[in-house]
Amino acid sequence: MSVFIQFVFLGLTLGAVYSVFATSLVGVYAATGIVNFAQGSVALWAAYTVAALRTDGTLVLPFGGSLRFGDVTSPMPMVLAVVVGVLSAGLLALLAHLLVFRPLRSAPPLANVAASVGLMLFLQALVVLRFDTDALFAQPVLPFKTFTLGNVVVNASDLIMGGTAVLVALLLWAYFRLTTTGVATRAASEDELAARLVGFSPDRLAAVVWVVTAMASGLIVVLGAYTIGLDPTSYTYYVVPALAVALVGRLTSFGVACAAGLLMGAFQAVLLWANTLEWWPSWAQAGLGDAIPFVVVVIALFVLGGKIPARGALTQVAMPEVRIPRLRPLPVAGVVGLAALAIALTSDSWRFGIVTSLILSLIALSLVLLTGYLGQISLASMAFAGTAGFTLSKATTEWHVPFPISIVLSAGLATLLGVGVGIPALRIRGAQLAVVTLAAAFAIQSFVFNNPSFTPYSGNLIGTPNLFGLDLSVRRGTDLITLRFSMLVLVVVTTTTLVVMRWMAGSTGRSFLAVRSNERAAASVGINVAATKLLGFALSAFLSGVAGCLIGYSRGQLSAASFSVVAGLSLLAIAYCGGITSVGGALVAGFIGPLGVFYVFLNQTLDLGQYYQVISAGGLLLMAVTNPVGAAGANAEMLRRLRRRRSEHSSTSARTPTVAPAKGLTSKVETHV
Template sequence: MSEFLQFVFLGLSVGAVYSVFATSLVGVYAATGIINFAQGSIALWAVYTVAALRTDGTLVLPIGDVSLGSVASPTAMLPAVLLGVATAAAWALIAHLVVFRPLRRAPALANVAASVGLMLFLQALVSLRFNTESLAALPILPEGTITVAGAVVNVSDLLMAGTAIAVGALLWAYFGLTTRGVATRAASEDELAARLSGYAPDRLAATVWTISGAASGLIVVLGAYTIGLDPVSYAYYVVPAMAVALVGRLASFAVASVSGLVLGSFQAVLLWANTLDWWPAWAQAGLGDAMPFVVVVVALFLLGGKIPSRGSLGELKMPAVTVPRIRPIPTIAVVAAAALAILLTADSWRFGIVTSMILSLIALSLVLLTGYLGQISLASIAFAGTAGFALSKLTVNWGVPFPFSIVLSALVATALGVVVGVPALRIRGAQLAVVTLAAAFAIQNFVFNNPALTPYEGHQISEPTLLGMNLSVRRGTELTTVAFSMTVLVVVTVMTLLVMRLMAGATGRAFLAVRSNERAAASVGINVAATKLLGFALSAFLAGVGGCLIGYSRGQLSAASFTVVVGLTMLAIAYCGGITSVSGALIAGFIGPLGVFYVFLNQTLDLGQYYQVIAAGGLLLMAITNPIGAAGANAELANKLKTRVRTARLARVAENGTTSLEMSSVKVGTHVG
C-alpha cells in the first residue's frame, strides 16, 4: 500500500502541470471562446529561459540575447524565475494581440490552425534559440521528503499540487468575484453590450491571456527539475490538460484543477503497475498516454450536451467550397507535368516530388473530412501510420502482394477512423479537434511507441512488385526509382479523381448539407450520423493509402515516421493551402514536410534546419491575413476578375445597344423628315 501511495504522490508534479494548463485553458476559453493548443509551447519558452539564465546568465530572445551574468556567476534563482514567467506572459499577450484577436470573427477552423501553427512555431523556435541538449533544470523547490502512511513523499510534489490548486482558486475568484472577471465572461458572449457598459473586450481578454501565460510558465518552471527538461513533452502536455478541461465542461476551474492532479497520479500508478508480475506485456508502454483520449471520450459522452458550444463550426461560417469538376485537359497537363518532373530529376529532388504527391493525398483526406464535412480532425497522420504498420505485417508476415496490400492496410485505417469518428456524433468544432488530437497521441504512444507492438528497429516492408515488374523505391545507388515514382503518381491520380467525383456527386452534397446545418440536413432525409462516420471512414482510407505509400518509399517504418507533429503540420498547411479545394491539397503537399519546398530550402538555400519555424511562421501569417486559405483567395480573386469582365462586357453590350437604338431613331427621323 505504501508503494502505491508513493506513486500517487509522485504523479502530483505532472498532474500539477496538467491542472494549471487546464485551468488556463478554461480561463482563455471563458474570455475568448478559443481553445489554445499552444498553451504548453508558451510555457516551454519560459522553462528554457530560466534554464539558460541559471546556467550562464544569458537572457535568450527570439532574435539576439542579453547577457545578465556568466557561467561563473549566473543569474540568481528569483530573478531568473521572474524573467521566465514574464516571457511566458509576454508570449501569451503577443498571441492574443497578433494572432487571435484578428481572427475573433474567423471560422473556428482558422483559430485551430492558427493555434496549432503557434504551437509548432514556438516549439521550433525553442529548439533553434536554446542549446536544448546541454541545458538542464536546477532545483527551485525544497528537495526534502516526509513520510505519509508509510510512503516517502517529496515536499516539492506537495508544493506543486498546492500551487496548482492555488492557481485554480485565483482564476475562479477572478472570474467569479471581481467586476472585471464577470465583465470578461459577459464580453466574450456580447462584445457590444460590454462596450456599452464601459469595458474594452480586447483589454479584458488580454488580461486573461497574460495571467494564463504567467501561470503556465510558473508551474513548468517550478516542476522542471522533478519532471525533466526536453523541448517536446511540455508542448504536448496540453493534450491531457484539454482532456481534464473538458471534464470541467470548459467552465469549471475546480473540476479542471482537481482532475488534472488525479490524471497525473493515475498515470504514475500505471507506471507502478508495469512492475507487477501479472501486468500484461502489451500494456507496459504508452497506456498512460492513452488515458487522455479515454478521459475525453467519456467526458464528452457524459457531458457533451452540457459543454458550451462557442466557437463551433455550426456558429461560424466555414470557407466557401468550390465543387470540383474533372476537366480532361487541365488534368492531363498536371499529370504530364508531374511525370516530366520525375523524369528530369533524381535523388533528393525526385524523392521530394514523390513525398509531395503522397502528402497531397493525406491533405486530400483532410479536405474531404474537414473542408467538405466540417469535422476538424488532427488524427490523419495516425490513420496513415496505422495503415503503414499494417502494411508491414501484411507484406512481411503474410506475403500479401501489391496492390492488395495497400487496400487491406487502408481498410484497417478505415476501421480505426470510424472508431475515432464516433465522438463526432455528439460534438464538433474545436472540441472535436481536441478529441482527435488525443486519439493521435494515444495511437502514437500506445501503438507506434510500444515495443510490444512496434520493435525499436522498425517494421520492414517487402518491396512492391506487379506482374513481375519491380516497383521498389531503391535500386542500387538510385535513391528513388522512376518505376516507383510513376506508381505513386498513378495511385495518387486515381485516388484524387475518385475523390473529386465523389465530392461532385450525391455524397459530396450530403457532406456539404451536414456541414452547413445538421438539423436542416436531417429534415430532408440525410442520416447525419451515418454521413459523419462515412466521412471519417473515407478520410481514414485516403490517409491510409498515403501511409502505405510512405511505407513503400521508406522500406521500413518506425514511430518517427508518423509523429503527431507531422499530423498537426499537415492540418495547418492544408488549411492555409485551401482546406475546401483539391488545389489546396496540392499546395499542402508541395510545402509539406520533406516535400519539394523542404528540398528547396535544404538543397538550394541550405536552410533545412529552419524548415519548421519558416513553415509554421508562414502558416501563422497566412492564417491571420487570409483565413480562407491560398486556394480560397485565388478562387475569390478569380471570381472578382470574372465579375469585372462580365460587368464590362454587359456595359459594352448595353452601350452598343443604346448606340444602335439612337442610330435607328436618327434613321427613322430622317426618313420621316
Template sequence: MGQFLQFVFLGLSSGAVYSVFASSLVGVYAATGIINFAQGAIGLWAVYTVAALRSDGTLVLPIGSFALGSEDSPTPMLLAVLIGVVSAVVWALAAHVLVFRPLRHAPVLAQVVASVGLMLFLQALVHLRFDTENLFALSILPDDTVEILGAVVNVSDLILAGVAIAVAALFWAYFKLTVLGVATRAGSEDELAARLTGYSPDRLAAIVWALTGAATGLIVILASFTIGLSVTTYTFFVIPALAVALVGRLSSFGVACTAGLVLGAFQSVILWLTTKDWWPEWAQAGLGDAVPFVIVVVALFLLGGRIPSRGSLGEVKMPAVTIPSIRVVPALGVTAVVVAAIVFTTGTWRYGVVTSVILSLIALSLVLLTGYLGQISLASMAFAGTAGFALSKLTTEWHVPFPLDMILAALIATALGVLVGIPALRIRGAQLAVVTLAAALAIQSFVFNNPAITAYEGNVIEDPSLFGIDFGVRDGTNLVTLRFAFLVLVVVAITTVLVLRLMSGSTGRAFLAVRSNERAAASAGINVAATKLLGFALSAFLAGIGGCLIGYSRGQLSAGSFTVMIGLTLLAMTYVGGITSFAGACIAGVIGPLGVGYVFLNQTLSLGEYYELIAAGSLLLMAVLNPVGVAGAVSEAWEHLRARGRHHKDDDSIPPQPESPSQVGAHV
C-alpha cells in the first residue's frame, strides 16, 4: 500500500502541470473562444530561460542575449524565476496581439492551424536559441520528504499540487468575483453587448492571456527539476491538459484542476504497474500516454454538445474550394517537369524530389479531409506510419508481394482512420483537432515507440519487385535508383488521378455539402455520418500509401520517420500551399520536410537548421494574412486578371455614345 501511495504522490508533479495548463486553457477559451495548442510551448520558453539564467547568467532573447551573470555567479534564483514568468507573459501577449486577435472572426480551421503554428514556432525557436542538450534544471523547491500512510512523499510534489489548486482558485475568483472577470464572461456570450457597456473584449482577453502566461510559466519553472528539461515533453503536455479541461467542459476550473491531478497520479500508477511480472509485455510502453486520448474521446462524446461556444461578431467563412479538373496538357507538363527533375538529379537532390512526390500525396489526404470535408485532422502522419510499420511485417514476416503488400498496409491505416474518425460523428472544429492530435500522440507512444508491437527484425522493409524487376531504392552507392523514383511517380500519379476524379464527382459534392452545412446536407438526402467516415477512410488510405512509399525509400523504419512534429509541419506546409486545392498539395510536397525545398535550404543556403522555424513562421503569416494559401492567392490573382480582361473586351465592343449636355459640361 505504501508503494502504491508513493507513486500516486509522485504523479502530483506532472499532474500539477496538467492542472495549471488546463486552468489556463479554460481561461483563454472563456475569454476568446480559442483552444490554445501552444500553451505548453509558452511555458517551454520560460523554463529554458530560467535554466540558462541559472546556468551561466545569460538572458536569451529571440534575437540576441544579455549577460546578467556568469558561470561562477549565475542569476539569483528569485530574479531568474521572475524573468522566466515575465517571458511567458510576453509571449502570451504577443500571441494574443499578433496572432489570435486578428483571427477573432476567422474560421476555426485558421485558428487551429495558427495555434499549431505558434506551437511549432516556439519549439523551433527554443531549439535554435538555447543549448537544449547541455542545459539542466536546478532545484527551486525544498528537497525534504515527509511520510504519509507509509509512503515517503516529496515536499516539492505537495507544493506543486498546492500551487495548481491555488491557481485554479484564483482563476475562479477572477472570473466569478471581479468586475473584469464577469465582463469577460459576458463578452464570451455576447461580444456586442460587452462593447455597448463600455468594455473592450480585446483588452479583457489580453488580461486573461497575461494571467495564463504567468501561471503557465510559473508551474513549469517550479516543476522542471522534478520532470526534467525536454523540448517535446512540455510542448505536448497540452494534450493531457486539454483532456482534463474537456472533462471540465472548458468552463470549470475546479473540475479541470482536480482531473489534472488525478490524471498525473494515474499515469504514475500505470508506470508502477509496468514493473510487475504479471503486467503484459505489449503494455510496457506508451500506455500512460494513450490515456489522455481515451479521456478526450469519452469526454467529448459525453459532453461535446454541452461545451459552451463563444459569441462573436460577423459571419465566419471557410476558405474557398477549388474544384479539381484533370486537364491533359497541364498534367503532362507537371509530369514532364517531375520526370526531368528525377533524371537530371542525383544523390540527395533526387532523394528530395522523390520525397516531395510522396509528401504531395500525404498532403492531398489533408486537402481531401480538411479542405474538402471540413474535418480538421492532425493525425495524417500517424496513419502513414501505421501503414509503414504494417508494411515491414507484411514484407518480412509474411512475404506478401508488391503491390499487394502496399494495398494491405494502406487498408490497415484505413481501418485506423475510420476508428479515429468516429468521434467526428458528434464533434467538429477545434474539438476534433484535439481528438486527432491526441490520437496521433497515443499512436506514436503506444505503437511506434513500443518494441513489443513494432520491433520486428529492425523494421526492415523488403525492396519492391514486379514481374522480376527489382525496384529497390538503392543500388550500391546510388542513393535513389531511377527505377524506384519512377515507381513512386507512377503510384502517386495513379492514386492522385483516382482521388481527383472522386473529388470532382458526386462524392466530392457530398463532401462540400457536409463542409458547408451538415444539417442542410442531411436534408438534401446525404448521409452525413457515412460521408464523414468515408472521408477519414480515404484520407487515411492516401496517407497509408504515402507511408508505404516512405518505408520503401528508407528501407528500414523507425518511429522518428513519422513523428507528430513531422505531421504538424506537413500540415503547416499544406496550409501554406493551400489546404483546399490540389495545387496546394503539390506546393506542400515541394516545401515539405526533407523535400526539394528543404534540400535547397540545407545544401544551397546552409539554412537547414532554420527549416522548422521558417515553416512555422510561414504558417502563421498565411493564417493571419492569406488563409487561402499560395495556390489560392495565385488562383485569385489569375481570376482577377481574367475578369479585368473580359471587362476591357466588353468595353471595346460597346460603340461610343454621344455625350449628354451635362456630361459635356462636366469636362469643361
C-alpha cells in the first residue's frame, strides 16, 4: 500500500501540468469560446527558452537571431530566466490573440479549430528549428528535498507542483468571480453586445485571459520539466488529457478541472507501477495511460455535453458554402490524364511524391465528406488509415488474403472503428467533437500503433499485391516506386473519388447537407439524423482505410510513424484552408500534405525540407485568417460578387434610354456599310 501511495504523490507533477493546462483552457473558453489546442505548444516555448538561458545565457527569438546575456560560463540566473521564459509565453499568446484569433471571432467554429491546430503545429516546428533540442536539458528549479509521511517518501517538488496547480485554479476562479474585469469577461462570453454597451471591450478582456493563462501554463511546465523531462513533443500533446479533465468541469469549473487533472496524473503514475506487477497483462503495458483521456472525454461529453455552454456571438455563423460536384467527362479526363502523364514522366522521389499526394487527397476527401458535407469535425482520419494499414499487414502476411480483398477487409475494420468513434457525435458537435476525435486518435496511436503486443517495433511487413498474375509491387530493382503500382494508385483514387462525387451529388449528399444545416429541420422531413451521422463516419473511415492500405503498399513496411496524429492534424487544417466543401480542396490538401509534391519540391529543389512544417503551418494560419471560410468559400463569394455586378450592369444598361442618331448620319453610316 505504501508503494501505491508513493506513486500517487509521484504523479502530482504530471497531474499539475494537466491541471494548469485544463484550468487555462477553461479560462480561454470562457473568454473567447475557443478550444485552444496550442496551449501546450506555447508552454513548450517557455520551457526551452528557460533551458537555453540557463545553459549559455542565450535568449532565442522566434524569428531572426538571438540575444546573448553574459557568456557560456555565466548563464542567466535561475529566477530571471524563469521570469523571461514565462513572459515569452505570455507574449506569444498575446500575438496569437491579436493576429490569429481576434480576426476569426466571427468565423465558423471549424476555422478556429483549423487555426488553433495550425498554431500548435507551427509553434512546435518553430521550437525544433530555433532551439538545439538535442543539447538542451531542463535544469532543476524546485528544491531537492524529501520527507517521510508514515512509510512513504515524498518529494517536496511534487507537493509544490500540486500546490501551484491549486493556487493557479484559485487565482483564475477569483479573477472571474470577484474582479470587475473577470465578471465582465464572463458577461461578454454570454452577450458581447451588452458588454460593449456598458463600456467593456470583449477583445481586450480576452487578451488579458490569453496572456495570464499562457504565463500560468509556461510556469508550470518550467517548474516540472526537470522531473518530467524536456522534449519537443510531449507538452504539445498534453493538451489532450488537459481537455479531457477540462470537459469534466464542463469547461466552466476551475475547481473540478484542477482536481480532475491532479487525479489524472496520479492515476497514470499508478498505471506505471502496475506495469511492474507480475499479474499485469503484457498487452496493457504500453499506451494504456494515454488511452484513459479518451475514455474520460467520451464519458464527460456524453454525460455533460448538453450542459456545456456556447459563447454568445453577435452574428449567426455559417459553415462554408457547398458547391455540388458535377461529373463532367472532359475535365475529369483532363485531370486524370495530367496525373498519369506526371507519373509516367517522373521517377524516384518525384513519382513517390505524386503518388503520396494522390493517397493523401483520398484521406482529405474523407474529411470533405464528413466535415464539409455533414458538418462533423474529425481529427482521427490518420487513426482510421493506420488501423486499415496495420490490418493489411496481418491480412497479407499471416492470413494470406489476396489483393484486392485485403483492402476491402482492412478498410472494413477501419469503418467499424469509425462508427465507434462517431457515436459521441449523436450527442455533441463542433469543437467538442474535435476534442473527442483527437483523444481517440491519440488513444489509438499510443495503445495500438505504439504497443509492441499489437504492432512490433521491428515493423509490419506488407505482402506484394498481385492481380490475375500481374505483379503490382511498389519496388523492382533500383526503382523507388514502379510505374505499375503508381498507375494502380491512380486508378483506385480516381474510381473512389468519382463514386464519392456521385454520392455527394445524390440523395446521400442532400441528406448530409440537411443535417449539417439544421438537424431538427432534417428530422422533420424524415431524415434519420443519427443514422446519417453514423453513415458519414462510416464512409469517411472507409475512405481513410483505403488510403491507409495504399500507404501500406507504397511503404512495404509500416510503423507507427506512418500514421502520426500530427500528419492527420496537418491534413485537416490544409483541407479546410484549401476548401473543406469541395473535391478541389481535397486535391489541394493532397498536393501540400506531408511527403507530397510540395514537400518534395521544398526538399529536392529548394533544399528546405526541414522547414516544411513551419512553412505549411504558417501558410495555414495565414489562409485561416485571410479566408476564414476556406478557399472554396472565398471563391464562391467572389463568384457571387461577379454575378451581382453583372446583373447590376445588365439592369443599368436596360434602363439607359437610346438616342436616335441624326438622319443624315444614319444614311451616311448605312451607305458606308
